[in-house]
Amino acid sequence: MIYRFGKTITEGNATQQDLLGGKGANLAEMSSIGLPVPPGFTISTRVCAEYDKAGGHLSAGIMDDVKRSVAFLERETGKSFGSETNPLLVSVRSGAAVSMPGMMDTILNLGLTDRSRRGLEEASGSARFAHDACRRLINMFGDVVAGIAHERFEAAFDSIKKKYRAAADTDVGAEGMKELCDTYKAVYREAAHAAFPQDPYQQLQRAIEAVFRSWNAPRAVTYRQINGITGLLGTAVTVQAMVFGNLGEDSGSGVAFTRNPSTGENRFYGEFLINAQGEDVVAGIRTPRPLDQMRRWNKDCYDQLLRIKDILERHYRDLQDIEFTIERGTLYMLQTRSGKRTGAAAVQIAVDLANEGLIDRNEALRRVPAEDLTQLLLPSFAQTDKKSAKVLTIGLPASPGAATGLLAFSAEEAVRRGLDGTAVILVRKSTSPEDIDGMHHAVGILTSTGGMTSHAAVVARGWGKCCVVGAGAVEIDAQGRRLTIDGTTLTPNDTLSIDGSTGEVLLGEIKRSTPKLPSAFSTLMAWADSRRRLGVRTNADTPADAQRAREYGAEGIGLCRTEHMFFEGDRINDMRRMILAETKPQREKALKALLPYQRKDFVGILTAMKGLPVTIRLLDPPLHEFVPHDPKAQRELAKASGMSLKRIRQRVDALAEMNPMLGHRGCRLSVTYPEILQMQVTAITEATISCKRKRIDARPEIMIPLVGLRGELEYLRRLTEQTIEQVRKAKKYTGRLDIPIGTMIEVPRAALVAGSIAEVADFFSFGTNDLTQMTFGFSRDDINSFLPDYLEKKLLTTDPFQTIDESGVGELIRTACRLGRQTSSSLKLGICGEHGGDPASVHFFEKVGLDYVSCSPFRVPIARLVAAQATLGSP
């Protein structure tokens, strides 16, 4: 139940964080390796669990054990708890396995009573020090144990300061401090309806109980819910002998990182204050000094600290975040823990530690949180500048990065001003494929509705373009070209900044930094590549994206969407003519006009990815997405196409669907209009032949979307093969033209009958976006009306569009893999949904044995790293 640590005995070690909490376990560990740690003991989390179980009651034996442990501290320190001559004071701290805001933090100086205060005065030789310690205890104890508002103590302190004309706390002398102690006691008595306890053990017991109670305080419970922290027993309580950094000019306190946590540079990094306690270093009232100045102040201590730093790093084999105190020239270590670091530092440190031989390369790979790589790849706001900017509202962080620009309220405006060289942020209620061109020309995208997988979010992530969605507080008047957020109205020439990593919408311009990739990044990626089993491809629709993804290490394109290609320039008019055609010849004529565009697109992409596979998905979205919906655009189309406005409207109306996601799209389009497939396959085949004749190793794969029936794929595969053969003959091409033909598994039925679909497929690519939509019956465009409630009520722990739902959607994936491979052991299996770049999901895809994942270009490094981590498993 209780684990002691000290010079004479140390029980427990760093691995026992579940039982001792992070603080307690690391103090025991430091103590056990001989570092100077003030002695202490930790009451384990089991006691907390029993306290809860007993309805908030500390079991009888515990306080006896505590007393025995205090006796241990007395032996170790030679001091005595509550003593009038040489009193032992202790700190009481909570500590769970995971650090958690909202729980009671710390009570210092516990054990001070009127009696022992006199002892402290005597031992320290300073009345002011003793009273200062005392008032701090009453304040902290009153606050966290008795629930007395901190402000009440604050007010009392202010009166004293006024009375003694003291500007700062430190200006209050011994007399003032004494008076303050009395005043605090009076405040305590009035608020708590009882005197401040004069029995040190009563103080201790009540402090321990307060820590345990704080485990179930609303803030702590909410924090655990939000962060999905489950399975913990409770919090531990660490009671440790106090040491004081504020006992004069030969005392001090400091905090340090064993390496630079921002850059990862291997240089000791920290700050210290003379004659101060640890809390003063972080409180920011006095300005601490850089650590290397410590050498001049106390070289012995500094050298000892350097040695300890090395010991700790070698021991923990990781960046440590440490706290220390020097009491009258003696160094004490008060804390060590794994240090938080930026993405760049994480990479640098992991690679350095491996090169230094402290960890092996596998461990280095495990050490870097994959998601943190985003920070290395995308621009971000300078934190200092951002702090001073006004946050107007916070939306959903749909696509990371940082963008600053003027405002465009329509796609057309974004294109126009973008081409003029103006950086604009496109602001829309939501986006649709009609807005693609405008989104492309904007530096960032902000929408007031939609979720993490809305159109804007998906497209932006694909491009690595900064995007914030679902910012409900943004009221947009697109007609009037202005927006209002909580009373602030902005017009086209106002500047807005959006942070795609946090969802923040900020007023004005904020400085941005675009990171340079350190060489450690390439080293780590190379290590990852040598270890991972999963292939990593990218989702890319343009040669530029393809090129970028290739630079990030993509081994092919797993999803090349063809629909975006039809929105550029004049093509959209031909596309619309094709859609509005009423007869097959009309449609074929329009398709013929589209063919050269498509061929050119494919030549570009196949060339950019030469030597690597390029999976091209045939037209997928409902045709309705391509036709103009506003009257003005309809009139323009009427003029351009020679069709009557009435007919255009009729056709647009006829194409509208109740549930377009479940409507006439995907391979269903090719079943009803085979000529669309024929045009696309012709373009792919002609592009391939054209590349091959230029000795470019083009390797297209044709992917037929939304198949749910074996017959669909069988029929369309035949049509595809026939078309390829026709083109080959027409082009008199005699070389090899092995174009694999496969399908997406994105309709639940496809997974269920995957065995028979596999008979006519060369590969499966899981379209987990649609598969998630249909398996849950959740429209990703409409999910925002209930998803927040689901997360809040813990009916879902994560958004299933971000992290794959293993038990439902995952079950379909497992089934499809099993059935597909039963039919054809050589069947290639990949995934090209949004989940392809999500770390937790990639672990799942490794587990089910997919051949590759495909994700947005910017997530390729993340996927490469996670794929390696998934192969390595836990150490």
Next chain:
Amino acid sequence: MIYRFGKTITEGNATQQDLLGGKGANLAEMSSIGLPVPPGFTISTRVCAEYDKAGGHLSAGIMDDVKRSVAFLERETGKSFGSETNPLLVSVRSGAAVSMPGMMDTILNLGLTDRSRRGLEEASGSARFAHDACRRLINMFGDVVAGIAHERFEAAFDSIKKKYRAAADTDVGAEGMKELCDTYKAVYREAAHAAFPQDPYQQLQRAIEAVFRSWNAPRAVTYRQINGITGLLGTAVTVQAMVFGNLGEDSGSGVAFTRNPSTGENRFYGEFLINAQGEDVVAGIRTPRPLDQMRRWNKDCYDQLLRIKDILERHYRDLQDIEFTIERGTLYMLQTRSGKRTGAAAVQIAVDLANEGLIDRNEALRRVPAEDLTQLLLPSFAQTDKKSAKVLTIGLPASPGAATGLLAFSAEEAVRRGLDGTAVILVRKSTSPEDIDGMHHAVGILTSTGGMTSHAAVVARGWGKCCVVGAGAVEIDAQGRRLTIDGTTLTPNDTLSIDGSTGEVLLGEIKRSTPKLPSAFSTLMAWADSRRRLGVRTNADTPADAQRAREYGAEGIGLCRTEHMFFEGDRINDMRRMILAETKPQREKALKALLPYQRKDFVGILTAMKGLPVTIRLLDPPLHEFVPHDPKAQRELAKASGMSLKRIRQRVDALAEMNPMLGHRGCRLSVTYPEILQMQVTAITEATISCKRKRIDARPEIMIPLVGLRGELEYLRRLTEQTIEQVRKAKKYTGRLDIPIGTMIEVPRAALVAGSIAEVADFFSFGTNDLTQMTFGFSRDDINSFLPDYLEKKLLTTDPFQTIDESGVGELIRTACRLGRQTSSSLKLGICGEHGGDPASVHFFEKVGLDYVSCSPFRVPIARLVAAQATLGSP
């Protein structure tokens, strides 16, 4: 390869229809039981398959076998093929196991050449007869073998008739017939570029080949596709010695049913013609006489026919449809087959045959095609009246029955005129829940869009109300209150008739008959009930529907939807107030106003179904369906509710969803607005207590829709149980109140994790409509844009919304049953989707072991019968 039948030898029998076709097998059967059948032989379907396989080539040995078989006929008849004195003539008929329009039917008199015609003249003693036989052969042979248009022969005949001033064919004498034969030969030569073949064996070979070819004629192929006929080898060819009913006043032909095929009455029923061939009886040129007049004409033959009728019924143990010919006083049987019959006759005959001891009760149950029961339950148009009515267009037969009425172009008009006592047909592009009241007051519903599972179709079927949907040719001008179909324009006071069983839209009024249920129906149903394992419940939302379903034998309500209840009268305003509420108190106030209505509804339904379970589904559809969408209704609501029009529009817009089917509906509503569930559960509980206090055995079950996560059901179950307890306390009720709480399995994920959902469910009810939508990714409202192509291209054999998709959706059902029962062996399993009343689907539900099916009231008898048939299996 060839099976002979005759007095001396008979090979083959009635069970060999796959090999011999229906005709050939039954001729062999009749021959084998000693009935007077002209001898013949059947070339088996295997030969057809080989012919196809050989690329349309008859294998060498076959014609030798045919010649040997012709020799058999010569021996049996004492006639000689091609003889100049006593020639053998034969008929050549196709015959597959399933009768199939589009295949070559019949060539009579084959074997007639110039030479044998002289022999026939001699043998019959009639030159006219011989030439008549000859011209018929040339015509039929030319038509079906040489592909000469029938009109060319027709035109030649007309010239001859003109020349001989003959009004009818029969008025043409011997000389004219002789001339006609020559003319026909000339027509043949000119069209076929060859003389009419004078070798009887050449005639025979070419006729056989023509039959085989016709198996793959486009019409036959299409017919097989449409009717899902697969697995057949091909067609057989039956060659049979000719007998002639047109050899004078002692000859004749007739067709008969062994019982009345319309009513099932056990009375011999048929017609005959003296001096005529079989085709004349059905051709309608001369009026045939009723069969009982035959007694006076030739008592011996009549008595013999009666005996044969009894023999055939005893032998086949079923209604037979027979053809016979009397040649110079001798009776020959030319065909027997199971007779087509109406639904009423099917029931009557099956029950009679069982009572007569010809079949057992199980067989009687198997004999009645369940779907045919519809005819007994719903009104239908008098066939004679319908024939003379103008069919304006044909839509989809969404809900069977027949309706005639004036036209209403809006729900509001239908209500108004319906209340005035006018029978109106509601004509809409499509319907939505807003139209419910109008649909209810119309006698029939016609829509120009939508499929078999569109809103109009589903609602109408639930009510047993006649409905035709997807009648694309109907152009509706709702504003102008008129419609146009192919040039015919109709206004509100024009009369239209719609046939919900055929999809026909007819001009004007047509007489309808409402059937009375015969006592045989109750008998058959009782037999079915004693044999079936599956329970049969109904989907009913009103006391009236519940009562009707109970009369039809429903054993409970499997689906009581609560949404329809909110559209009546004033409730919709309270419902809208609830939806538009912006705060919880506002919403609770509106819900409070709805509570008494709901309670009253439930009291009514629970009372109607006393002693039987009533599964009440909590609110399911998206709230958007309840709010007004047209500006007028919005203005009215603004006035009634005191809300601003702007706010109403904002809220209506906010509720709109991209894919409402996958949106904020079902249990998701209760998760975000628990107070809706609380109101509904309060109403159910209060209604139950109120019934129980009146000693009415109310047995509600609460069904929570659209669950996909165990947590959803767990949370809402707890809320439901708490609410029940609160009501119980408030009402001070101390009796038993066991209200089972279960869920629909309609989201694929629910089926995949059914094991864990079952831990918190008392029952599962499969919602196969939604499950089909999500498993296929097919929106039932939008499927019409591609389903026709899918059926035509055979990618689907049936509409999966009508008949359950066993391999996909069925797999999820099997999985859910298995996992659910693993968790809880007592878990009750039912199905309440549209498939609950579909025969093929019910067979599947029996196979997977559901406890009950639930279907529309009018389909309850069908489900009862199919459930019995499913238990019985094949004999």
